[in-house]
Amino acid sequence: xxxxxxxxxxxxxxxxxxxxxxxxxxxxxxxxxxxxxxxxxxxxxxxxxxxxxxxxxxxxxxxxxxxxxxxxxxxxxxxxxxxxxxxxxxxxxxxxxxxxxxxxxxxxxxxxxxxxxxxxxxxxxxxxxxxxxxxxxxxxxxxxxxxxxxxxxxxxxxxxxxxxxxxxxxxxxxxxxxxxxxxxxxxxxxxxxxxxxxxxxxxxxxxxxxxxxxxxxxxxxxxxxxxxxxxxxxxxxxxxxxxxxxxxxxxxxxxxxxxxxxxx
Amino acid sequence: xxxxxxxxxxxxxxxxxxxxxxxxxxxxxxxxxxxxxxxxxxxxxxxxxxxxxxxxxxxxxxxxxxxxxxxxxxxxxxxxxxxxxxxxxxxxxxxxxxxxxxxxxxxxxxxxxxxxxxxxxxxxxxxxxxxxxxxxxxxxxxxxxxxxxxxxxxxxxxxxxxxxxxxxxxxxxxxxxxxxxxxxxxxxxxxxxxxxxxxxxxxxxxxxxxxxxxxxxxxxxxxxxxxxxxxxxxxxxxxxxxxxxxxxxxxxxxxxxxxxxxxxxxxxxxxxxxxxxxxxxxxxxxx
Numbered sequence: 001x002x003x004x005x006x007x008x009x010x011x012x013x014x015x016x017x018x019x020x021x022x023x024x025x026x027x028x029x030x031x032x033x034x035x036x037x038x039x040x041x042x043x044x045x046x047x048x049x050x051x052x053x054x055x056x057x058x059x060x061x062x063x064x065x066x067x068x069x070x071x072x073x074x075x076x077x078x079x080x081x082x083x084x085x086x087x088x089x090x091x092x093x094x095x096x097x098x099x100x101x102x103x104x105x106x107x108x109x110x111x112x113x114x115x116x117x118x119x120x121x122x123x124x125x126x127x128x129x130x131x132x133x134x135x136x137x138x139x140x141x142x143x144x145x146x147x148x149x150x151x152x153x154x155x156x157x158x159x160x161x162x163x164x165x166x167x168x169x170x171x172x173x174x175x176x177x178x179x180x181x182x183x184x185x186x187x188x189x190x191x192x193x194x195x196x197x198x199x200x201x202x203x204x205x206x207x208x209x210x211x212x213x214x215x216x217x218x219x220x221x222x223x224x225x226x227x228x229x230x231x232x233x234x235x236x237x238x239x240x241x242x243x244x245x246x247x248x249x250x251x252x253x254x255x256x257x258x259x260x261x262x263x264x
Numbered sequence: 265x266x267x268x269x270x271x272x273x274x275x276x277x278x279x280x281x282x283x284x285x286x287x288x289x290x291x292x293x294x295x296x297x298x299x300x301x302x303x304x305x306x307x308x309x310x311x312x313x314x315x316x317x318x319x320x321x322x323x324x325x326x327x328x329x330x331x332x333x334x335x336x337x338x339x340x341x342x343x344x345x346x347x348x349x350x351x352x353x354x355x356x357x358x359x360x361x362x363x364x365x366x367x368x369x370x371x372x373x374x375x376x377x378x379x380x381x382x383x384x385x386x387x388x389x390x391x392x393x394x395x396x397x398x399x400x401x402x403x404x405x406x407x408x409x410x411x412x413x414x415x416x417x418x419x420x421x422x423x424x425x426x427x428x429x430x431x432x433x434x435x436x437x438x439x440x441x442x443x444x445x446x447x448x449x450x451x452x453x454x455x456x457x458x459x460x461x462x463x464x465x466x467x468x469x470x471x472x473x474x475x476x477x478x479x480x481x482x483x484x485x486x487x488x489x490x491x492x493x494x495x496x497x498x499x500x501x502x503x504x505x506x507x508x509x510x511x512x513x514x515x516x517x518x519x520x521x522x523x524x525x526x527x528x529x530x531x532x533x534x535x536x537x538x539x540x541x542x543x544x545x546x547x548x549x550x551x
Binding site: 139 | 297412413415416418419421422423425426428429430431434437476477478479482
């Protein structure tokens with residue numbers, strides 16, 4: 001059981017945690033996402049925007065080394081940790097919050113060793129960090145949606161992942177849970193981790209450092225203030241721009257497209 | 265009432281069942297958790313032509329069965345264990361082919377037709393010391409592997425997409441699980457046969473799954489239930505002169521049905537009680 005270490009990018013080739021250059025990824029020969037070029041630096045939060053089927057999850061699978069690039073280049077300085085979407089099958093899995101956090105210790109010890117006292121302490125410390133140590137013995141499926149996301153963040157902390165990927169972490173969360181999670185993401189970035197967050201919420205992404213707009217190809221990448229123009233949003237979400245009357249003036253808005261071409 | 269267990273052949277059968285319960289109970293939880301129930305049935309059935317070959321050519325039955333089961337594990341099993349799933353049709357195809365080849369070999373090549381029934385449904389009352397030794401070996405390996413690799417099996421099942429990034433990059437851990445299930449299936453053959461192996465390997469774990477929320481209690485409960493159902497089936501088959509393998513399978517199936525019904529009933533009662541409480545909490549329906 002030789003777990004080969006992941007390819008480490010040569011150090012000094014600027015300090016990016018992730019570098020993608022004209023990257024194309026897909027499941028067979030035909031790529032579902034092309035032309036992706038961006039860099040994630042330590043301490044940055046990048047919002048990944050795009051419609052369903054736009055390539056957000058595909059990009060994450062490439063970042064997790066689940067998919068190989070079909071073209072272009074993708075370099076990760078360190079291994080990424082992930083906070084996946086909650087799938088139904090996971091909810092009745094017989095694991096506690098502590099068990100999930102402990103999964104973050106696997107990479108750090110030889111395969112024949114069980115998690116010991118040090119690993120359990122690290123898992124408890126990470127759960128405390130996300131405010132859930134009191135619920136360490138609770139079943140994962142019994143936690144609320146926000147608590148489950150925070151347990152998975154704790155797992156990434158135990159793993160000491162310097163790149164953290166979050167796939168639609170705010171979906172289905174109430175306001176308080178969402179704020180709490182957002183604050184946690186800010187803390188992760190503040191301590192020098194690179195954070196990639198797939199989201200549907202354009203307004204939320206405005207608060208982050210960069211946005212990456214995907215719609216089967218990279219539409220735009222850059223700071224939200226200058227990047228999130230109506231043209232970019234229209235190209236990202238495939239809608240058309242319309243003019244709406246507002247308070248005596250006019251306002252531009254995007255009309256969402258019909259979902260006749262929705263495929264997965 | 266229990267003079268049945270005064271007979272040495274009954275005592276050997278009981279020991280075999282209790283030892284098998286440890287192996288089957290431990291692995292059964294992983295089989296259910298990782299969605300490998302159909303694979304387990306397939307690998308047990310695939311062992312059947314191996315048994316026929318061993319019987320006809322005069323080499324060790326366990327060796328013949330394990331040889332074929334191992335091939336099944338390394339081909340069909342590896343596909344079945346993958347997260348994307350969808351290999352049930354292949355499993356079914358190979359399962360049927362294995363049974364057919366076994367029957368043809370037995371009836372037309374080696375003309376050992378009388379043995380076929382024994383091989384398919386087991387011969388619990390003719391258990392030898394070798395059978396018990398094999399069961400004990402598998403039980404020990406199952407416990408050891410669960411102790412060492414359990415967290416990896418759990419992680420790969422909980423989060424297949426993240427398993428690699430969490431450090432479960434090598435497929436070896438899952439391969440060990442597949443081969444162990446094949447070994448366990450071979451060990452249960454002499455007791456309950458190729459067609460009823462799932463009665464010990466899958467059904468008790470599926471039953472206790474309905475009642476437990478954590479891995480260790482689930483595993484302990486599964487071992488206990490497999491042992492209880494095996495013992496009850498053995499005793500009942502002695503008293504009623506029914507074939508023991510089939511009796512155990514019927515008891516295990518009945519146990520699952522009872523627990524599933526009981527759970528559905530409890531859920532309905534809880535729901536009704538909650539509705540009544542909600543109704544009384546709102547007198548007159550004034551909001």
